[in-house]
Amino acid sequence: MTKALNENEAWVVIKAGRMGHLGCIDHDEPYVVPINYLVEDGRIYSHSLPGKKISALRHHPRACLQVGQVQNDFHWQSAIAFGDYEEVNDAEKRTMVLRQLLERYPELTPVESQLAREGKWEVVVFCLRIDKVTGVAED
Amino acid sequence: MTKALNENEAWVVIKAGRMGHLGCIDHDEPYVVPINYLVEDGRIYSHSLPGKKISALRHHPRACLQVGQVQNDFHWQSAIAFGDYEEVNDAEKRTMVLRQLLERYPELTPVESQLAREGKWEVVVFCLRIDKVTGVAED
Numbered sequence: 001m002t003k004a005l006n007e008n009e010a011w012v013v014i015k016a017g018r019m020g021h022l023g024c025i026d027h028d029e030p031y032v033v034p035i036n037y038l039v040e041d042g043r044i045y046s047h048s049l050p051g052k053k054i055s056a057l058r059h060h061p062r063a064c065l066q067v068g069q070v071q072n073d074f075h076w077q078s079a080i081a082f083g084d085y086e087e088v089n090d091a092e093k094r095t096m097v098l099r100q101l102l103e104r105y106p107e108l109t110p111v112e113s114q115l116a117r118e119g120k121w122e123v124v125v126f127c128l129r130i131d132k133v134t135g136v137a138e139d
Numbered sequence: 140m141t142k143a144l145n146e147n148e149a150w151v152v153i154k155a156g157r158m159g160h161l162g163c164i165d166h167d168e169p170y171v172v173p174i175n176y177l178v179e180d181g182r183i184y185s186h187s188l189p190g191k192k193i194s195a196l197r198h199h200p201r202a203c204l205q206v207g208q209v210q211n212d213f214h215w216q217s218a219i220a221f222g223d224y225e226e227v228n229d230a231e232k233r234t235m236v237l238r239q240l241l242e243r244y245p246e247l248t249p250v251e252s253q254l255a256r257e258g259k260w261e262v263v264v265f266c267l268r269i270d271k272v273t274g275v276a277e278d
Contacts, residue, residue, distance in 0.1 A: 021160040021171050021205065022171075023162045023169035023170060023171035024169050025164060025167075025169050028164075028201065029201050029203070029221060030162030030163055030164050030169050030170075030171075030201065030202060030203050031162060031169075031203060031219070032160050032161075032162035032169075032171055032203055032204075032205040032219065033205065033217070033219075034205070034207055034217060062167065062168050062169065063169060064168070064169050064170060064171055065171075066160065066171035066172065066173070068173055078172070078173060080170070080171065080172075082168060
């Protein structure tokens with residue numbers, strides 16, 4: 001049976017995930033893109049080269065991240081976190097986040113890895129300040 | 140290297156997928172949820188019990204579906220289709236769509252399967268009339 005997850009249970013799903021689907025709004029149109037991420041202190045961190053996603057988030061900062069865990073067709077959890085987009089501009093914090101992302105996701109594309117290692121400012125480091133999490137599970 | 144997919148290539152990814160991430164807008168907030176779907180004549184069909192997703196789509200019909208195919212960390216494709224939400228109310232078409240969904244996804248939850256088999260009107264059958272598809276791939 002499908003059941004709602006409470007806030008703690010939904011956070012467990014989000015923290016355990018490696019990849020989620022970021023939802024944002026681009027000119028009144030929803031836009032969804034898979035991202036790798038880190039969770040720290042109620043914030044979800046990620047990075048990106050500038051592009052459609054970053055433009056959309058800068059214009060309309062409200063966003064969400066959906067994370068799923070699927071053991072099989074009858075046992076799965078899906079959680080979603082909502083929050084406001086914020087860019088990380090502090091050099092020390094940027095470096096720390098990029099380092100953690102690279103440690104966790106060594107498979108990032110060579111271009112991304114290179115830029116991230118060099119701490120190039122072309123790379124946007126951002127977070128969602130989460131203020132709401134919900135989820136459902138079937139078990 | 141990452142490259143853009145043309146419209147045909149993006150459709151190939153979408154048609155080959157079994158599960159996608161639907162993006163919609165709920166009270167000016169993005170909302171993302173995984174769905175199973177069918178593609179026919181430039182439309183993406185799915186079904187759902189009434190709830191947050193259907194309420195959001197009825198209020199703000201613009202939506203998208205992101206579909207990913209991942210062979211490994213260095214070979215993947217991601218496509219996204221944008222379109223307007225429309226409910227399928229014709230009884231014959233509803234039955235046909237539900238039957239095809241059940242044939243393709245026998246693992247739908249017992250409740251959903253039961254409702255779908257009985258053609259209960261509680262089940263909302265809907266489509267997105269796609270007018271734009273894009274994608275990226277790494278290979």
